[in-house]
Amino acid sequence: MWRVTDVTSSKLRGLGTTIFAEMTALAKRTGAVNLGQGFPDTDGPAGVLAAARDAISAGLNQYPPVDGLPELKSAIAAARADRYGQVFDPDGGEIMVTAGATEAIASVLIALCEPGDEVVVFEPYYDSYLANMAMAGAVRRPVQLRMAGDRFGFDPAELRAAITPKTRLLLLNSPHNPTGKVFTAAELTLIAELCVEHDLIAVTDEVYEYLTFDGAEHIPLATLPGMRERTLTISSAGKTFSATGWKIGWVCGPAPLVAAARKAKQFLTFAGGTPFQAAIAVGLRDELDWVAALRADLQERRDRLRKALTAMGAETYPCEGTYFLQIDVRSLGYEDGVEFCRDLAEKAKVVAIPAQVFFDDVETGRRYVRFAFCKSDAVLDEGIRRLATFTS
Numbered sequence: 001m002w003r004v005t006d007v008t009s010s011k012l013r014g015l016g017t018t019i020f021a022e023m024t025a026l027a028k029r030t031g032a033v034n035l036g037q038g039f040p041d042t043d044g045p046a047g048v049l050a051a052a053r054d055a056i057s058a059g060l061n062q063y064p065p066v067d068g069l070p071e072l073k074s075a076i077a078a079a080r081a082d083r084y085g086q087v088f089d090p091d092g093g094e095i096m097v098t099a100g101a102t103e104a105i106a107s108v109l110i111a112l113c114e115p116g117d118e119v120v121v122f123e124p125y126y127d128s129y130l131a132n133m134a135m136a137g138a139v140r141r142p143v144q145l146r147m148a149g150d151r152f153g154f155d156p157a158e159l160r161a162a163i164t165p166k167t168r169l170l171l172l173n174s175p176h177n178p179t180g181k182v183f184t185a186a187e188l189t190l191i192a193e194l195c196v197e198h199d200l201i202a203v204t205d206e207v208y209e210y211l212t213f214d215g216a217e218h219i220p221l222a223t224l225p226g227m228r229e230r231t232l233t234i235s236s237a238g239k240t241f242s243a244t245g246w247k248i249g250w251v252c253g254p255a256p257l258v259a260a261a262r263k264a265k266q267f268l269t270f271a272g273g274t275p276f277q278a279a280i281a282v283g284l285r286d287e288l289d290w291v292a293a294l295r296a297d298l299q300e301r302r303d304r305l306r307k308a309l310t311a312m313g314a315e316t317y318p319c320e321g322t323y324f325l326q327i328d329v330r331s332l333g334y335e336d337g338v339e340f341c342r343d344l345a346e347k348a349k350v351v352a353i354p355a356q357v358f359f360d361d362v363e364t365g366r367r368y369v370r371f372a373f374c375k376s377d378a379v380l381d382e383g384i385r386r387l388a389t390f391t392s
Contacts, residue, residue: 011134011135011137012131012134012135014134015130015131015134018127019127019353019354019357020036020037020353023036023037023341023345023351023352023353024036024037024351026341026342026345026351027345027351030345030346030349030351031349032345032348032349032350032351033349033350033351033379033382033383033386034351035305035350035351035352035371035372035373035375035380035383036341036351036352036353036370036371036372037353037372038177038322038323038324038372038374039244039245039372039374040242040244040323040374040375040376041375041376041379042242042376043242043243044241044242044243044283044287044290045241045283045287045290047282047283047286047287047290048241048243048279048280048282048283048287049279051278051279051281051282051283052246052275052276052278052279055274055275055276055278055279056275060274060275060278061274061275062274063270063271063272063274064097064271064272064273064274064277065271066096066262066265066266066270066271067093067095067096067097067262068095068096068097068250068271068277069097069274069277069278069281070090070091071278071281072097072248072250072277072278072280072281072284073090073091073095073097073250074090074281075280075281075282075284075285076088076090076095076097076250076252076284077089077090077095077252078284078285079284079288080233080252084220084223085223086220086222086223086228086233086252088252088253089255092255093255093258093259094252094253094254094255094258095250095251095252095258096250096251096258096261096262096265097248097249097250097271097273097277098249098250098251098265098269099247099248099249099268099269099272099273100236100238100247100248100249101205101207101234101235101236101238101249102128102247102249103247103249103265103268103269104234104236104249104250104251104261104265105128105129105132105171105203105205105234106128106131106132106135106264106268107251107261107262107264107265107268108203108232108234108251108257108260108261108264109132109133109135109136109138109169109171109203110132110135110136110264111260111261111262111263111264111265112136112168112169112201112257112260112261113133113136113137113138113168113169114137114168115136115137115138116137116138116139116166117136117137117138117139117166117167117168117169118138118139118140118141118164118166118167118168119133119138119139119140119141119167119168119169119170119171120141120142120143120159120162120163120167120169120170120171120200121133121140121141121142121143121170121171122142122143122144122145122154122171122172122173122176123142123143123144123145123358123359123360123361124145124178124179124355124358124359124365124368125142125171125173125358126173126177126178126205126358127357127358129171138168139166140360141162141163141164141167142162142359142360142361143155143158143159143162144158144359144361144364145176145179145181147317150318151181151318151320152176152179152180152181152317152318153187154187156190159190159191159194160194163194163198163200167198167200168200168201169200169201169202169203170191170194170195170200170201170202170203171203171204171205172191172202172203172204172205172221173204173205173206174188174204174205174206174218174221175206175208175209175211175212175216175218175320175321175322176321176322177208177322177323177324178322178324178326178353178355178358178368178370179317179324179326180317180318180319180320180321180322180324180325180326181318181320181321182212182216182217182218182320182321183219185217185219188219188221188224189224191221192221192224192225192226192227193226195226195227195230196225196226196227196230199230200230201230201231201232201257202221202222202227202230202231202232203231203232203234204220204221204222204231204232204233204234205234206218206220206233206234206235207234207235207236207238207239207240207249208239208321208322208323209235209240210239210240210288210291210292210294210295211239211240211294211295211298211321211322211323212295212320212321213295213298213299213302213319213320213321214299214320216320216321218321220233221233222252222253228254229254230254230257231253232251232252232253232257232258232261233251233252233253234249234250234251234252235249235250235252236248236249236250237249237276237280237283237284239323240283240291241280241283241287241290241291242294242374243276243280246273246276246279246280247272247273247276248273248276248277248280298323298373298374301373301374301375301380302319302325302373304373304380304384305325305371305373305380305383305384306319306325308384308387308388309325309327309371309387311388312332312387312388312390313331313332314327314328314329314331314332315327315328315330315331317368323372323373323374324370324371324372324373325370325371325373326355326368326369326370326371327368327369327371328367328368329366329367329368329369330367335366335367336354336356336366337354337355337356337365337366337367337368337369338354338356338366340354340369341353341354341369344390347389347390347391348386348387348389348390349386350383350386350387350390352369352370352371353369353370353371353372354366354368354369354370355368355369355370356368
C-alpha cells in the first residue's frame with residue numbers, strides 16, 4: 001500500500017491535468033460550444049485522406065524506418081527548398097519524422113540538455129514545453145512577450161539578460177501560440193545574433209508556418225546567417241493539413257543535432273503512423289493549394305470571431321497567424337481569465353482557454369483568454385450567436 005497520495009517523480013509533480021482536458025470536460029458538462037482547444041472539426045484535403053486509405057490497403061501497416069518513410073523525408077526536403085530555399089539531405093540524417101511536433105520537441109530537449117542547463121523561451125509558451133523541460137531536467141528562462149504599439153514584442157535587453165553561461169539552447173515558437181504573433185525579420189536577426197554570440201542551439205517550433213494572415217511572412221530562423229549549423233527546425237502535418245490526430249511531425253537540421261534527438265526519439269515511440277506518413281508525403285507534393293485556401297478561410301473566420309468579441313465589449317489582440325485570437329478580460333470587468341471562462345461556459349455555453357496557464361508570470365497572464373477560430377461554419381456561427389448573449 002502506498003503511503004503517499006502522489007507518487008509522481010519530483011520532475012513532474014507540479015504538472016497537473018492539462019487545461020485543455022479541463023476545459024473540454026467543462027464544455028461537455030455545460031453543453032458548450034468548444035472554442036478553446038485548437039483542433040479543426042473538419043477534415044483535411046480529400047487527396048490526402050484517400051492516400052492514407054490507399055496506404056493501409058497497400059499494406060503499409062508495420063513500423064516505418066525510425067527516421068520516417070523515404071518518400072515523406074524527400075517531400076519534406078522538397079517543400080523546405082521550394083518555400084524557403086533551405087537544403088536538407090533526406091538521406092543524410094538531416095530529417096527525422098516524429099509522432100507530432102510534441103514528440104519532436106521532447107526528443108530534442110531530452111537529448112540536448114543536461115540537468116541544470118538553461119533554456120530561453122518566450123512567454124507565454126505552449127504548455128508541453130514546461131513538461132518537456134522538466135523531463136530533461138532543464139531550467140527555463142522566460143522572456144515575456146508584451147504589447148508594444150499594435151503588436152506583441154519583446155524587450156531586447158530582457159532577452160540578453162536571460163542568457164547566462166548556463167544557457168544551452170533557445171526555444172522559439174513562430175507563428176506563436178497563444179498570442180498569434182509572427183516574429184519579424186528584425187526580431188529574428190537579433191535572436192540569431194545572440195545565438196551565434198553565445199554559441200546556443202536554437203530549436204524552432206514552426207507548426208503554424210503555413211497559417212499566417214494579412215501578408216505576414218514566416219521566416220525560418222535557420223535561414224539567417226550563422227543559424228543553419230545550430231538550428232533544429234520542427235514542424236508537423238497536423239495544423240497544415242487539418243489532421244491533428246495523425247500525429248506526424250518532423251525535425252530538420254544538421255545531422256549531428258538530429259542524431260542526438262534520434263537517440264531519445266527511438267525510445268519514446270521508436271516509429272509509427274506509417275500509412276499517415278505516406279499520405280502526408282502526397283499532401284506536401286500535391287495539396288499545398290488546398291493549404292493556401294485554408295489560410296484564406298481561417299483569416300476570414302478570425303475576422304468574424306473578432307467582430308463578435310468586439311461587439312461583446314472585449315478588447316481583442318492582434319493575430320498574425322495560428323488558430324488563435326486573444327482577448328483582455330479586464331475589458332469585460334474581470335481580473336481573472338479562469339473565472340471569466342467558467343462564467344462564459346455557464347452563462348453563454350461557450351468554452352475558451354484561460355491563457356495564464358501558458359505563463360510563469362501568472363499575474364500578468366490572468367488578463368488573457370484564448371479563443372480558437374479553426375472551426376466549421378456551423379460551430380463558429382453557433383459560438384458567435386451564443387457570445388452575443390453573454391453578460392458579465
